[in-house]
Amino acid sequence: xxxxxxxxxxxxxxxxxxxxxxNSEEDASLILSKHGLAPIExxxxxxxxxxxxxxxxxxxxxxxxxxxxxxFATMIEAGIPILQGLRIMxxxxxxxxxxxxxxxxSYDVESGESLSDSLEKYPNxxxxxxxxxxxxxxxxxxxxxxxxxxxDYQENANELMGKAKSAMIYPIFVITAMILVGIVVMVFxxxxxxxxxxxxxxxxPLPTRILMGISGFLVNYxxxxxxxxxxAVYMILSYMKTPEGRYNIHAMLLKIPVAGILLxxxxxAQFSRAFQVLITSEVPVVQALMVSRxxxxxxxxxxxxxxxxxxxxxxxxxxxxxxxxxxxPLMVTQMVAIGENTGELGKSxxxxxxxxxxxxxxxxxxxxxxxxxxxxxxxxxxxVVILLGVLMPIYQLANSIA
Numbered sequence: 001x002x003x004x005x006x007x008x009x010x011x012x013x014x015x016x017x018x019x020x021x022x023n024s025e026e027d028a029s030l031i032l033s034k035h036g037l038a039p040i041e042x043x044x045x046x047x048x049x050x051x052x053x054x055x056x057x058x059x060x061x062x063x064x065x066x067x068x069x070x071x072f073a074t075m076i077e078a079g080i081p082i083l084q085g086l087r088i089m090x091x092x093x094x095x096x097x098x099x100x101x102x103x104x105x106s107y108d109v110e111s112g113e114s115l116s117d118s119l120e121k122y123p124n125x126x127x128x129x130x131x132x133x134x135x136x137x138x139x140x141x142x143x144x145x146x147x148x149x150x151x152d153y154q155e156n157a158n159e160l161m162g163k164a165k166s167a168m169i170y171p172i173f174v175i176t177a178m179i180l181v182g183i184v185v186m187v188f189x190x191x192x193x194x195x196x197x198x199x200x201x202x203x204x205p206l207p208t209r210i211l212m213g214i215s216g217f218l219v220n221y222x223x224x225x226x227x228x229x230x231x232a233v234y235m236i237l238s239y240m241k242t243p244e245g246r247y248n249i250h251a252m253l254l255k256i257p258v259a260g261i262l263l264x265x266x267x268x269a270q271f272s273r274a275f276q277v278l279i280t281s282e283v284p285v286v287q288a289l290m291v292s293r294x295x296x297x298x299x300x301x302x303x304x305x306x307x308x309x310x311x312x313x314x315x316x317x318x319x320x321x322x323x324x325x326x327x328x329p330l331m332v333t334q335m336v337a338i339g340e341n342t343g344e345l346g347k348s349x350x351x352x353x354x355x356x357x358x359x360x361x362x363x364x365x366x367x368x369x370x371x372x373x374x375x376x377x378x379x380x381x382x383x384v385v386i387l388l389g390v391l392m393p394i395y396q397l398a399n400s401i402a
Contacts, residue, residue: 004028004044008037010091018100020107031107035087060125062161064095066154068102073147082143083109101125114138128294129274136281146281153277157270160360164266167364168259171371178379183218185386190215193390204393211389247299254300254327258370262363267301268332269356276349285345286313300327318345331355 004020006028022028029039068089075085086106093099101122108118116135119126130150137146194212204212218225239245254260274295278288289309296302304325311321319337322328332352339348 002044004042006032006037006042007040008032009040010038011036018103020104021111031110034110035090035103035106060095060098060101062154062158064093064098065125065130066151066158068093068098069147069151069154073144073151076144076147082115098125115143128291129278132278132283132287132291133281136278136283140282142281149277149281153273156273156357160266160269160357163361163364164262167262167368167371170368171375174375175378178382182382182386186211186215186218187222190390191219193393205388207385207389208393211386243299247303250299254298258367262360262367263298264327265356265359265363267296267298268329269353269360271296271301271305272332272349272353272356276346276353279346279349285318289318304328 002022002024004022004025006018006020020028020031022031025042025044028042032039032042071092072085072089075088076082080088083106086102086109090099090103090106093102104121105115105118108121109115114135116131116138119131119134133146133150134143137143190211194208194215240249254263256263271292274292275288278291279285283291286309289305289312293302293305293309296305304322304327308318308321312318317337317340319333319340322333322336335348335352336345339345
């Protein structure tokens with residue numbers, strides 16, 4: 001089966017592009033027609049140069065996947081076959097990248113592949129968690145139910161991450177603006193005032209001399225500052241690309257006051273929800289742990305969950321392994337132990353998820369309330385230092401003139 005690149009017109013009259021697998025150009029044209037596309041041009045991908053190939057820019061957000069999962073589930077519940085549902089989703093999906101991917105998946109499904117195997121070809125869009133859920137739905141005949149669960153999970157994850165990001169945007173913006181204003185003052189304003197004070201022959205106070213030193217360094221050695229900052233950023237990014245670097249940086253983030261506590265709760269909520277969803281969908285425990293691990297961003301928690309999966313594979317319990325790690329709170333370990341003893345592991349993790357999602361919301365609210373006075377204090381301190389350095393010699397100059 002060869003691969004062809006095509007241009008075709010859809011029912012709305014818009015021209016779309018993509019690739020299709022078929023035995024011949026005639027078969028490719030027939031398949032496109034079945035999908036509601038009128039072929040304009042079909043070429044073998046082997047005859048197309050690298051510079052002529054179509055490249056896709058833009059990604060697929062969690063929100064896009066949540067919408068797709070919910071709408072696709074509704075179609076299947078209404079009795080629409082998977083292949084027909086995919087064809088409809090190709091037309092309805094607003095994200096062009098996801099629409100093209102769904103078109104390719106529909107071709108694979110039409111040629112006899114399972115939905116999960118087709119999704120597996122696009123790991124940058126559909127992660128192991130998504131594919132494992134779809135595969136479990138195929139095996140149990142509960143595709144629509146699994147898709148609805150996936151939609152709920154993605155919506156909750158998107159909402160939780162959105163709140164966490166929003167809480168950090170404000171302080172980052174204010175601190176960045178404060179640094180930029182400070183640099184402008186030091187480079188353009190302070191040197192002019194310092195020249196006036198020097199000509200007057202005043203004995204400058206310590207705050208003024210400190211300001212003059214910082215200002216002079218920035219003005220005379222700005223190139224050194226740029227090189228130093230660039231090298232520092234490059235070294236940090238290079239270090240973070242190594243497994244050891246990522247692990248150490250992520251471990252350090254967990255130790256940051258206030259923010260570290262929020263991150264711990266956020267990661268525990270993410271893991272608990274992913275594991276609970278998988279267990280409820282009858283995915284084996286070890287596999288559920290490994291898939292939940294891949295959902296995690298933080299390398300410390302990824303290592304903990306990976307080690308737990310290995311221990312469980314060798315006969316240990318999840319709770320018994322969690323006890324070894326201080327990053328896992330005692331409450332989580334006890335709740336997991338209860339679930340293991342009663343055979344209700346899914347319910348235990350559902351309780352853990354509910355608790356930590358509520359804790360994350362409370363922590364974000366408290367962090368937002370705490371950040372505002374801290375930023376005000378920092379701004380006030382910066383203004384006081386600059387004012388002392390500038391106003392004290394002005395006061396001296398006014399007294400000497402009087």
